[in-house]
Amino acid sequence: MSEGKEKNDIKNVITTGPPVAGLVSPSRENLIEPKTKEKEEKFGYDRCTHCGYCRHVCRVYNTSWSETDYAGGRNRIIKALDRKDIKFDKEEIIPSVFRCMLCGNCKTVCPVGIDTLEVFQNFRKAVVKRGAIPARLKGMRDSILKNNNPYLENHSDRFNWCESSEFGKQAYERTKRELDLIDEKFSSEDLKKGKRNSDSVGYFIGCTSSYRNRELVNATSDVLGKLGIEFYVFPEERCCGSVLFRTGLEDEAIELIKHNYKMIRESGVSEVVFSCSGCFSTFTLEYSKFAGGNLGFDIFHLTQFVLKKVKEKNLKIRYTKRTKENPLLITYHDPCHLGRYCGVFEEPRELINMIEGVKLYEMKHNRDMSWCCGAGGGVKALYGDIAGEVGRDRIAETRTCMIRIREDRLKEAVETNAEVLVSSCVFCKNNLFQVANEDNSPLKVMDISQLLNDCEFYQ
Ligand code: SF4
Ligand code: SF4
16 A cells, blocks of 8 residues: 555545455355354454455445445455554544444355454444544443433333333332342342242343333233233343443443343343343343353243243234234334344244234345344434434435435335334334334334234133
8 A cells, every 4th residue: 555645545445455246146045154154163354355245235335335334345444454554533434333233234144254243343342442432422321321221311210111001010019019028038149049930030121112112111011911921020120231232332331231130130030031122132142141151041032932932821813903814914024133143033923923814924135134124233323313413424424324224124015015014123113113104104113012912812
């Protein structure tokens, strides 16, 4: 690379590299399985051959056409920073780092086996440590540390939702009663040793559902109640830390992990259910690592838990608003955090297919090749609703890009001729619901908890 002005330019690094190939569009059928996957070895960005295979699946690249946006391009930037070929310019580096939803589709198709999610999260961590942190992210971090949620809401209002769900209210009161008992009669150690039933179930709710989507918590509580589950909640629940992990603020998340983990262990529950895929993936990946691979309790996404209970109790499911002859036509959107992050692809489909009065149609991009809804990796929080507040072109462009991504996903769902798009993550539901609303789309968007709550379970 020549000395001088160009040396400091990210775009220059991208355009002076060897030409990218990537002429074959990856699909599940023609994925090249890297040998490394068999050995479960992970490779870093330095192994990137810039083959360009991942460009085809990157929704950001396919909206912006910017070479700095796909995984191979970002790997080139990381290499250039490592070699000091480019100067670390905070303002310039921020979009290159954060214009990625951490959807993981590039990881699925990378023939070399690069763990792009780990690479990009580490990249974020490194640049945030060097002070490149978007202002909005700082605000979110401060709110989480002060209020235990990213929405500037009072912690004491976290459980206001349960006023509108009979089963939720019962769960909250049951938990409070037992917590009083802990003080009076036995210690939390006793609970862990089995004073609480060995099959007791906890429900970890998450910030977004608690403060922004109470209808989802109510629906989940009612579904658990209908299944006859006397579940517990965690009155001292705090943010799971997902947004901090995804945006490079891992160090700040450790205290949250410690608190939530201790709280669940001391509650004595043996199973924890999650309706938010973001919380679920954070427990599956980060909390498990923190606990040395064994949490000491089992975790389930709502779809897995309901399926398990329906099978155990030998139940049938009927959607009460339609019939077998006139079913509700639905399509299922795989949340990245449930699907690619945790490998939960089939349980939601198995559950949906068990429902009489519902018929499932697949979108072209499904399961491990599913398109992201456009809300992941902190981009919705960082760029989603702030067009009026931002001056810099690149940031405004990012917002346009993210809107296009969710519009494309909705378009694909409409093409299935389904009436309803069902997801199993509060972020996907919100993002896709917003675009359906703005576009006056005929397609309704709902969470799977809401679909299940319109069902009856019977023998
Ligand atoms: S990340 Fe993998 S798929 Fe993407 S350019 Fe590099 S080697 Fe190719
Ligand atoms: S994680 Fe998703 S958005 Fe980010 S580079 Fe990979 S494919 Fe693109």
